[in-house]
Amino acid sequence: MNQFPVFLGVLRYEFRMQIRRPALWITMALFTLLIIGIGGGGGILRVDLLQNAESRSLLNLLAQWAFRINTFFPIAVGVLLADRLPRDRRTKTEELFATAPGALSARLLGKYFGTMLATLIPVLIVYIAGVGLIAYDAQNALVIPLSLAPFAVINLPGILFVSAFSLACTSIMWTPLFQFLFVGYWFWGNLLETRFGIPTLSRTILTPIGGYMASGIYGEPFIQQGATAMQGVESIALLLAIAALVMSTLWGLLKWQQASQ
Amino acid sequence: MFSDRFWYELKLMGKRVTLTPILVMVGFAAIAALLHYLKVDPARTLSAGLEMILPLMAGVVISAVTSQDQAIELQLTVPRKYHLTVMRRLAIILGWTAIVTLLSSIIIALFNLGFIPQVTPAWTNPLPFLVGQLTWIATLLWYVAAGLVLGLLTRSRAASAALLCGIWIVEIVFKDLFGISAWLKPVFLFPTTLFALGGPLSQTLFNNWLDNRLEVLATGLLLLPIGWLLLLSPERLLKGSSEE
Numbered sequence: 001m002n003q004f005p006v007f008l009g010v011l012r013y014e015f016r017m018q019i020r021r022p023a024l025w026i027t028m029a030l031f032t033l034l035i036i037g038i039g040g041g042g043g044i045l046r047v048d049l050l051q052n053a054e055s056r057s058l059l060n061l062l063a064q065w066a067f068r069i070n071t072f073f074p075i076a077v078g079v080l081l082a083d084r085l086p087r088d089r090r091t092k093t094e095e096l097f098a099t100a101p102g103a104l105s106a107r108l109l110g111k112y113f114g115t116m117l118a119t120l121i122p123v124l125i126v127y128i129a130g131v132g133l134i135a136y137d138a139q140n141a142l143v144i145p146l147s148l149a150p151f152a153v154i155n156l157p158g159i160l161f162v163s164a165f166s167l168a169c170t171s172i173m174w175t176p177l178f179q180f181l182f183v184g185y186w187f188w189g190n191l192l193e194t195r196f197g198i199p200t201l202s203r204t205i206l207t208p209i210g211g212y213m214a215s216g217i218y219g220e221p222f223i224q225q226g227a228t229a230m231q232g233v234e235s236i237a238l239l240l241a242i243a244a245l246v247m248s249t250l251w252g253l254l255k256w257q258q259a260s261q
Numbered sequence: 262m263f264s265d266r267f268w269y270e271l272k273l274m275g276k277r278v279t280l281t282p283i284l285v286m287v288g289f290a291a292i293a294a295l296l297h298y299l300k301v302d303p304a305r306t307l308s309a310g311l312e313m314i315l316p317l318m319a320g321v322v323i324s325a326v327t328s329q330d331q332a333i334e335l336q337l338t339v340p341r342k343y344h345l346t347v348m349r350r351l352a353i354i355l356g357w358t359a360i361v362t363l364l365s366s367i368i369i370a371l372f373n374l375g376f377i378p379q380v381t382p383a384w385t386n387p388l389p390f391l392v393g394q395l396t397w398i399a400t401l402l403w404y405v406a407a408g409l410v411l412g413l414l415t416r417s418r419a420a421s422a423a424l425l426c427g428i429w430i431v432e433i434v435f436k437d438l439f440g441i442s443a444w445l446k447p448v449f450l451f452p453t454t455l456f457a458l459g460g461p462l463s464q465t466l467f468n469n470w471l472d473n474r475l476e477v478l479a480t481g482l483l484l485l486p487i488g489w490l491l492l493l494s495p496e497r498l499l500k501g502s503s504e505e
Contacts, residue, residue: 023417031427038435038445075430079423174277176325176422180318183426187433197301 010110
């Protein structure tokens with residue numbers, strides 16, 4: 001049986017299910033309010049979006065904004081995706097799916113891309129709103145189409161990486177446990193400064209926050225000083241390869257669980 | 262009767278609720294051992310475990326336990342009021358996490374790795390230790406109360422957990438703003454670890470720290486009756502969970 005229509009069908013269904021979920025919009029709206037209320041109220045977002053705009057390239061500004069988005073929103077994405085696989089068990093549809101002709105791999109990939117793309121929509125809306133401010137300040141509407149590339153390069157690899165772990169870890173771990181361990185990882189592996197002497201993945205190319213892409217590829221001067229474009233590309237390749245590896249492992253694990261039932 | 266209900270609720274929530282805080286602190290002990298081996302002082306990292314990680318864990322667990330109950334229809338028909346059942350669950354999780362955190366804090370102090378703000382000249386023991394426990398008590402209470410309120414407001418485990426995690430990361434990333442803004446002071450949850458306030462402090466700095474702890478405690482206590490009120494509406498409790 002050709003599995004591509006199954007993949008597309010599952011993707012469409014999972015996308016619709018996630019995009020219509022009130023929890024998604026409530027979370028993203030409150031997340032945005034929290035960041036704008038505190039970061040915007042304190043003037044930090046103004047610095048991100050508009051400060052010294054005339055002395056910096058538009059791509060620099062866009063990269064910094066994409067990085068700022070990537071500091072917070074992958075947490076919401078990771079936590080919101082964490083209950084998608086356990087939900088199939090909770091609603092007792094897992095066995096039913098196993099009897100259907102669609103292959104596990106197609107269903108799993110459909111779920112991965114469908115839920116991830118739907119969760120990405122509110123993130124993209126917040127990103128575009130910031131881009132709109134940059135475009136208004138620069139009096140240049142071309143900023144808007146230009147902004148899609150930094151989003152794809154800085155935000156997307158990290159989101160794909162986080163989403164894969166969210167689906168995979170909750171197949172073996174209690175969801176609330178994963179959720180708070182994940183946010184702990186996000187701080188330790190992305191934001192913790194190396195000067196404390198604590199071993200960390202932070203400041204390596206294995207950081208889904210996207211510092212190497214922002215500084216290496218788009219030349220943002222402060223986030224990851226000294227990063228090269230090649231390191232940015234390596235970071236993307238590493239994140240995508242690990243995401244693929246995690247999804248393959250999840251597929252193997254679920255296959256084994258099914259076989260041993 | 263009381264102990265029967267207590268053990269029943271504990272059994273219902275499962276071992277994962279009781280084991281999670283212990284596992285977290287065992288994990289932190291292992292990290293501390295590694296840091297000691299690497300000749301890095303582990304005191305601040307251990308303080309992060311008590312002040313930042315265990316309260317977040319308790320908040321996420323509370324929101325998961327209170328936002329949805331598979332037997333909610335049945336719960337609302339029994340003579341025992343549902344809001345009392347939820348408050349008992351909350352008390353069990355809060356109490357158990359507090360016991361684990363306090364024991365961890367005592368063990369950390371015995372190893373001379375405490376990261377507790379102290380006023381100079383030093384008070385006589387054990388007053389500094391007891392006041393120092395406000396480092397985590399205030400944050401734990403705040404997170405538990407916030408978990409209850411967000412769980413009941415959103416009626417979604419994922420949304421409430423995401424928001425609790427969002428507050429956590431925003432506090433870290435914007436810590437300087439929290440440090441200087443008067444309006445954010447009552448909700449600045451992790452000042453001890455983030456601003457490295459362990460050890461002797463000037464009287465002014467210590468008073469600021471103590472004010473913050475008491476304000477966080479007060480805002481946490483204010484959130485609890487809001488959660489209580491949300492529990493009193495059966496209509497609210499029945500709505501929402503099926504959408505997940």
